Amino acid sequence: ALYMGNRTTLKVSSNVSVVMEQMIRLLHYVGLPPEDVDMIHCSGHSMGEVLERAQPKMTQFTGSSGVAELLTKTLEGRIRVEDAGFDWKVLGPDVPTTDGSVAYVAGVCDQDAYACSGQKCSAQSILIAHVNWLETDLLEMMKSRAAQRSLDDLTVGPVLSHTTENLLEHVTKLLKLPGSHLLFGGKELDPNTHNVPACYGAIEPTAVFVPLQSILSSADATRLCTKEIFGPMQVVTSFKDGELNDVLTLLASMDAKLTAAVVSSDPHFLHDVLSQTENGTTYAGLRARTTGAPQNHWFGPAGDPRAAGIGSPGAILSTWSCHREIIHDALLSENDQPPPIS
Known part of the structure; x- marks a missing residue:
C-alpha cells in the first residue's frame, strides 16, 4: 500500500499487535515518515x-472467510481478500528411486506443515x-x-488462535x-517443561491418517x-x-483456494491435476511445496474477483492501484478546424 503511494491505516490481530507496532517503529527508524502510516x-x-x-x-483483509464476507457487504465491495487457506499437496504415483529424493520430499512436507507451528496461510493442511509413497x-x-x-528453539511454539483443548x-x-x-503427535507439549498460557x-x-473414502463418506466428514x-x-x-477422480x-x-502442490515428474499426471484444479x-x-509464495510469488486465492495478492510486483499493483488514463490533447494549430457536425 505504501509502495503505491497510499496513506495507510493498519490494524492487525490483537495477539500480535505489539509486534507490528515495533515493526512500524523500525520503519520510522530507517526513514519512513511518521505521518505515512496510522496504526x-x-x-x-x-x-x-x-x-x-x-x-x-x-x-485489504487477511483473515477468516466469514469476516471477509461481512466486510464485503459493509464496504460495498471495496475490498481485496486474502482469506483462509486449507492448502493441499498431492504426491503422484511416480516415486523417485533414491532415498535422498524421498527424504527431500519428507523434509519439505514437514516444513510446509509445521514451520511457524503451522500458523501460516500457506501451511500444508x-x-x-x-499408495506407492506409503511403501x-x-x-x-x-x-x-x-x-x-522443540519449544527450546521455537521450531514448535504456542498456537495463538486455538487452545490446547480445542486442538486435541x-x-x-x-x-x-x-x-x-x-500417525504422530496428538499430545500436549510436555506440561512439565512448557509454560504456554492456557x-x-x-x-x-x-x-x-484418514482413508480417502472416509473423508468423502459424507458432507460432514469432508467438512471436518x-x-x-x-x-x-x-x-x-x-x-x-483409478482413484484420481x-x-x-x-x-x-x-x-x-490459496496454495497447493503436486509432487510428480510425470507430465501426464501433472496435467491431469493442474488442469482440473484452481x-x-x-x-x-x-x-513442489505449499509454502514460498509470500516471499517469491503471487500469494492470493483463485476464483474470487476480490482476490488480494501479496508479495510480487504484480500483486502489489493489482491490490493497491487502479487503472486510470489521462489523455493530454492540448496543442491547437492555426489550421485546426472544428469537428464536422455528425
Whole structure:
C-alpha cells in the first residue's frame, strides 16, 4: 500500500499487535515518515465500526472467510481478500528411486506443515499420497523430523488462535472417522517443561491418517477433514490407481483456494491435476511445496474477483492501484478546424 503511494491505516490481530507496532517503529527508524502510516490497536468489532464510518477507498483483509464476507457487504465491495487457506499437496504415483529424493520430499512436507507451528496461510493442511509413497519411509521420515521440533528453539511454539483443548478435540473428532489412526503427535507439549498460557495452544506436531473414502463418506466428514486449523496439524490420506477422480472431487470441494502442490515428474499426471484444479499459487514437480509464495510469488486465492495478492510486483499493483488514463490533447494549430457536425 505504501509502495503505491497510499496513506495507510493498519490494524492487525490483537495477539500480535505489539509486534507490528515495533515493526512500524523500525520503519520510522530507517526513514519512513511518521505521518505515512496510522496504526490502531483495537478489537475486530471496533475496527469494523471504524471502517463502516470511514468507508475507505480500498481495504485489504487477511483473515477468516466469514469476516471477509461481512466486510464485503459493509464496504460495498471495496475490498481485496486474502482469506483462509486449507492448502493441499498431492504426491503422484511416480516415486523417485533414491532415498535422498524421498527424504527431500519428507523434509519439505514437514516444513510446509509445521514451520511457524503451522500458523501460516500457506501451511500444508492435507497430504494426499499415492499408495506407492506409503511403501517408502516417507511417513517415518516425517515423524522423525517432527520429533526433532522443540519449544527450546521455537521450531514448535504456542498456537495463538486455538487452545490446547480445542486442538486435541479436533484430533479426537478425526480419529472417530472409520479407518483413521494417529500417525504422530496428538499430545500436549510436555506440561512439565512448557509454560504456554492456557488461552493458547501447545501441542506436538500432529498428523492424522484418514482413508480417502472416509473423508468423502459424507458432507460432514469432508467438512471436518478440510477445516483449516491454524496450528501444527495436518490430515494425511492416500489414493490408488483409478482413484484420481475421487481426489479431484475432494479438491474441488474445498473453498479456500490459496496454495497447493503436486509432487510428480510425470507430465501426464501433472496435467491431469493442474488442469482440473484452481489455486492462487500451485507448485509442481518433485521440489513442489505449499509454502514460498509470500516471499517469491503471487500469494492470493483463485476464483474470487476480490482476490488480494501479496508479495510480487504484480500483486502489489493489482491490490493497491487502479487503472486510470489521462489523455493530454492540448496543442491547437492555426489550421485546426472544428469537428464536422455528425
